[in-house]
Amino acid sequence: MTWLAVLLGALGCYLCKLAGGLLPESVLASPRVQRVTGALPVVLLAALVATQTVGDGRALVLDPRVAGVGAGLVAALLRAPFLLVVAVAAGTAAVVRLLV
Amino acid sequence: MRGGLGDGTYPGAVADRGERQPAPAPAGWTSGVVRDALGVGLATGAYGVSFGALAVAAGLSAGQAVALSALMFTGASQFALVGVLGAGGSALGAAATATLLGTRNGLYGLRLASLLHVRGPLRLLAAHLTIDESAAMALGRRDPGTARWAFWATGVAVFAFWNAATLAGALGADALGDPTALGLDAAAPAAFVALLLPLLRGRGDVGLALGAGALALVLTPLLPGGLPVLGVGAVALVVGLCLPGRRRPPRLEASAR
Numbered sequence: 001m002t003w004l005a006v007l008l009g010a011l012g013c014y015l016c017k018l019a020g021g022l023l024p025e026s027v028l029a030s031p032r033v034q035r036v037t038g039a040l041p042v043v044l045l046a047a048l049v050a051t052q053t054v055g056d057g058r059a060l061v062l063d064p065r066v067a068g069v070g071a072g073l074v075a076a077l078l079r080a081p082f083l084l085v086v087a088v089a090a091g092t093a094a095v096v097r098l099l100v
Numbered sequence: 101m102r103g104g105l106g107d108g109t110y111p112g113a114v115a116d117r118g119e120r121q122p123a124p125a126p127a128g129w130t131s132g133v134v135r136d137a138l139g140v141g142l143a144t145g146a147y148g149v150s151f152g153a154l155a156v157a158a159g160l161s162a163g164q165a166v167a168l169s170a171l172m173f174t175g176a177s178q179f180a181l182v183g184v185l186g187a188g189g190s191a192l193g194a195a196a197t198a199t200l201l202g203t204r205n206g207l208y209g210l211r212l213a214s215l216l217h218v219r220g221p222l223r224l225l226a227a228h229l230t231i232d233e234s235a236a237m238a239l240g241r242r243d244p245g246t247a248r249w250a251f252w253a254t255g256v257a258v259f260a261f262w263n264a265a266t267l268a269g270a271l272g273a274d275a276l277g278d279p280t281a282l283g284l285d286a287a288a289p290a291a292f293v294a295l296l297l298p299l300l301r302g303r304g305d306v307g308l309a310l311g312a313g314a315l316a317l318v319l320t321p322l323l324p325g326g327l328p329v330l331g332v333g334a335v336a337l338v339v340g341l342c343l344p345g346r347r348r349p350p351r352l353e354a355s356a357r
Contacts, residue, residue, distance in 0.1 A: 005191035006164055009181045010171035012199030017174075018227040020209015028210045036340035037204045040333060041176060042305055043312040044201050045296040047332040048183055050313035051320055052289035055328075057188060058321050068286025069293060076294045083146040089290030093283030 064100060068093025133237075133249045140233050141257030145265040147175055152269025154179070154288050157279035158186030162270035169266040173259060174231055176295055177201040180329075183288055189326015197326065200333045208235035215239070215247050229255030312336065 020028060027033065053069045054060045072089030080088070148169065155165035160182060168178045177198035184194040209230045215238060218226045229251070238251035276282060300306050312332050319328035 001191050002160055002164055002185060005181060005185055005194040006160075006167055006171070008191065008195035009177065009198035010168065012195055013172045013174050013177050013202035013205070014228065016199060016202040017205040017209055017230040018224070020206040020211075020230065021213045021223060021227060023206070023210075025210060028207060032341050034207065036337055037207050039308060039336055039340055040200055040203060042296065042299050042308050043336040044180065044197065044329060044333050045176065045292050045299070046309035046312040047316035047329040048180055048292045049289050049296060050316045051187065051328055052183055052292065053286075054317065055187060055320050055325075057325060058323075060317060060320060064283070065286040065289065068283055069289045072286070072290030073293050076290075076297050081146060082291075082294050083150060085294040086150045086287045086291050089293075090283035090287040093286030094281060095283075097281070097283065 064093045064096035067096045133246060134253050136237065137250065137253035137257040140237065140254055141261035144175075144233065144258050145261045148262045148265025149269035149272070150287070150291060151175065151178055151182075152266040152271075153273035153276075154269075154284065154291065155182045155266075156270045156273040157282075157284040158182045158288070160185070160270075162267065162274060165270040166263060166267050169263045172198065172202075173228060173262070174202050174205060175262075179288075179291055179295065183292070184326035184329060186288065187325045189329075190324070193326035193330050197330050197333065200330070200337070205230050205235075208232075208239075211235070211239060212251065215244055216251060217248075226251075226255075229259065231255070231258065233258050 049069070053065055054062060056063075068089040068091075071092035072085045075085045075088040151169065152162070152165050155168065155178075156162060160168075165182075168181065172178050172181070180201050181194045181198040184197050185191075189197075209227060212226075212230060212235060216226055234251050234255040237254040238247045241247035241250055273279070273284070279285065296309065300309060315335065316328045316332045319331045322328075323331060
């Protein structure tokens, strides 16, 4: 099941990369396609942030993850490097979990 | 300028080639290209380590984490696939989310095609190495020869560092133990925050992100794990393709290999 996701996802991503060189330029150069491919990363990443911060199965919960992600957001806004953002979030969540 | 990329905060961050200075040519350009490529490769190691660790924390084996880095080789999609699986999503939902995040690589491929002039099997390899970093490093060059060098050198360097770092992160997390006690459940969404922030240019993007996040939370009680994210992506796809309107400039964005 996990391997299926790994292989299917890898295939899908590879076909996206390959499509750029194979599809007619008019398709990929159309303003609508460009708009969508530009917006999709923003939309999907934001949806992932939201669901991974407060989602738990089909429930929405407030737990130490929220504090961790909040601290990570502050670090990211202060232009901390990627690894530091992740470490700050993990450390904050771990400490809050110990205290609460 | 570290690695010649954007503001240097993230590897590949905000690499808008349209505004870049022409690359200083030609004296010793090959060494400069290789040095830049190695710099970008090293910088991606930080992502690779966190990806490997988060993949294992989400329940993947170290082998699966490395297989993703070798076969999928596009960072944001890998983080997303692992995130959806970790949230209990189906294999199909995870793969579809990763693929949607990978669509922008197709645009890079389009812009690189006229530059690289590759044929046959080499074309298949070039496609695999078509990621934010290699596209950004190549599309910024004026001289086609330098651009080709930059593409291949960056692609190969990032591939090597990204996979080695993934393995290190996965093995490290395996040794560390309980991911929740370590706060790794907060590390995953924070990684998405770090990937998202450099993409937000102006209020329109912030509004788009807030709307998408809100819609995902509305869908969470209604759909099984992983599908809310895909549902938001599907809404964006339909709305974006059907709405008439202004042109949104393509961008080379952060992070997302």
